Amino acid sequence: MMSDATPRKAAALERLRARTPGSAAMRPRAERRLALEAVPTFAMPVPLYIESGDGAYMTDVDGNAYLDLAMGFGSLILGHRPPEVVAAMREQLDKGWHTILPGLAQIELAELLAEAVPCAEKVAFQNSGTEATMFAMRLARAFTGKDRVAVFGGGYHGTHDYALVQEDPTTPEAAPATKTVGGGIPGAVRDQTMLALPYRNAAAFDLIRKHRDELALVVIQPVQNTVPHLDNGAYLRELRAVCDEAGVLLMFDEVVTGFRLAYGGGQVYYGVTPDLAAFGKIIGGGTAVGAVCGRADILGLFAKGGTAGVFAGGTFNGNPLTMSAGAATLRALKARKDTLYPALAAKAARMAEAVIAHCEKHEMDVTLMHAASIQCFHFRKGPIHSFRETYPANRAAEEAFYALVLDRGILLPSFHVYFLSAAHDDAMIDRATGAFIEALDDCRADGLL
Numbered sequence: 451m452m453s454d455a456t457p458r459k460a461a462a463l464e465r466l467r468a469r470t471p472g473s474a475a476m477r478p479r480a481e482r483r484l485a486l487e488a489v490p491t492f493a494m495p496v497p498l499y500i501e502s503g504d505g506a507y508m509t510d511v512d513g514n515a516y517l518d519l520a521m522g523f524g525s526l527i528l529g530h531r532p533p534e535v536v537a538a539m540r541e542q543l544d545k546g547w548h549t550i551l552p553g554l555a556q557i558e559l560a561e562l563l564a565e566a567v568p569c570a571e572k573v574a575f576q577n578s579g580t581e582a583t584m585f586a587m588r589l590a591r592a593f594t595g596k597d598r599v600a601v602f603g604g605g606y607h608g609t610h611d612y613a614l615v616q617e618d619p620t621t622p623e624a625a626p627a628t629k630t631v632g633g634g635i636p637g638a639v640r641d642q643t644m645l646a647l648p649y650r651n652a653a654a655f656d657l658i659r660k661h662r663d664e665l666a667l668v669v670i671q672p673v674q675n676t677v678p679h680l681d682n683g684a685y686l687r688e689l690r691a692v693c694d695e696a697g698v699l700l701m702f703d704e705v706v707t708g709f710r711l712a713y714g715g716g717q718v719y720y721g722v723t724p725d726l727a728a729f730g731k732i733i734g735g736g737t738a739v740g741a742v743c744g745r746a747d748i749l750g751l752f753a754k755g756g757t758a759g760v761f762a763g764g765t766f767n768g769n770p771l772t773m774s775a776g777a778a779t780l781r782a783l784k785a786r787k788d789t790l791y792p793a794l795a796a797k798a799a800r801m802a803e804a805v806i807a808h809c810e811k812h813e814m815d816v817t818l819m820h821a822a823s824i825q826c827f828h829f830r831k832g833p834i835h836s837f838r839e840t841y842p843a844n845r846a847a848e849e850a851f852y853a854l855v856l857d858r859g860i861l862l863p864s865f866h867v868y869f870l871s872a873a874h875d876d877a878m879i880d881r882a883t884g885a886f887i888e889a890l891d892d893c894r895a896d897g898l899l
């Protein structure tokens with residue numbers, strides 16, 4: 451039911467429904483057979499089914515075009531269907547796309563990674579960021595002979611059992627307990643194999659020292675998706691030193707930051723080299739990919755065999771279509787990196803600063819966090835230091851905002867981080883900025899902010 455108390459949101463939903471009859475008709479058909487249509491964090495104000503993507507736009511089945519700020523959850527840094535990637539994939543399609551035995555593209559992508567990523571002496575490919583963090587944790591456990599892995603509060607590392615053990619934000623920040631996200635994860639995994647650390651907090655260093663004899667690995671995102679701070683350099687440098695001192699391996703989860711913060715990723719941007727890194731998203735050019743990169747002595751366990759080695763199977767690992775899309779993407783980024791990354795950061799800063807200034811001027815309790823082209827709205831007063839400070843949030847305003855923005859033709863992932871790409875030109879950035887500001891003003895006029 452639409453509430454009379456929020457007339458602008460109600461009118462936006464009415465317009466959206468009127469424009470999307472084809473999507474509305476598809477919903478019951480989808481619901482009949484699909485247990486889950488899309489990731490649950492991408493809740494849309496109205497059903498929306500997509501027909502195609504091109505550049506910075508996606509078009510729905512009713513022919514409505516949206517300026518896309520989801521960008522494949524950060525995978526599409528060159529936009530939808532960039533010509534270099536299309537050409538590489540077409541060429542590979544003509545040669546076959548599933549050969550089991552490796553081809554040249556896998557070697558090329560590994561070489562591009564090794565050249566750009568400081569820790570990447572060796573590389574192994576998988577099909578998702580989830581698999582990359584899973585294999586990296588297994589490598590670290592096998593290499594050190596220790597079982598526990600530490601993750602930071604507010605972090606996200608995918609959907610395997612270990613990754614879904616996270617900080618319990620109801621417990622003290624300086625020594626947080628762990629909780630599982632959702633059911634089906636054994637209590638033993640939660641209690642015996644993981645450790646939660648407080649993010650951007652020096653208490654984490656004491657916990658690493660205290661647990662040094664059981665800790666195989668500390669995992670951190672150089673920038674967290676939903677709490678994107680850019681000023682993490684000093685913290686990451688100290689974390690590196692503490693892990694060295696404690697004899698614990700350090701891994702950067704670069705699934706989002708890889709080739710986004712800089713060509714190479716967070717370890718290039720901050721000048722801190724971890725022992726291991728997990729990549730995904732951008733390095734597959736928008737196709738399903740994961741990669742573990744790191745020290746040759748650690749990744750050497752993959753080739754070792756037997757109980758001393760680490761088993762790593764995968765029907766589609768290193769498949770030629772993904773490898774050629776990824777190599778074409780990295781080659782395009784490498785050729786343009788000196789202008790592309792500064793331009794992307796400048797566009798992103800201009801957008802965020804305009805929205806933040808508007809919120810401050812009108813005293814709206816909205817925080818737009820941004821670390822270059824990774825940006826995230828929180829509907830509460832800032833500053834926000836860590837994920838546990840992102841709630842309670844003004845959910846009514848948040849939901850209205852996403853509907854009001856969508857009505858203006860901007861596809862913003864609800865309750866999620868959004869990404870800018872090289873395909874977003876200045877006019878598109880201005881349009882999105884204007885839409886954000888108008889939607890916030892509508893929320894205010896509806897009494898939600």
Ligand SMILES: Cc1ncc(COP(=O)(O)O)c(C=O)c1O
Pocket residue numbers: 523577578579580581583606607608609671675703704705706730731739
């Ligand atoms: C930082 C981070 N690590 C790991 C993952 C998992 O990657 P995938 O969704 O490809 O399994 C994600 C996904 O968004 C991520 O943001």
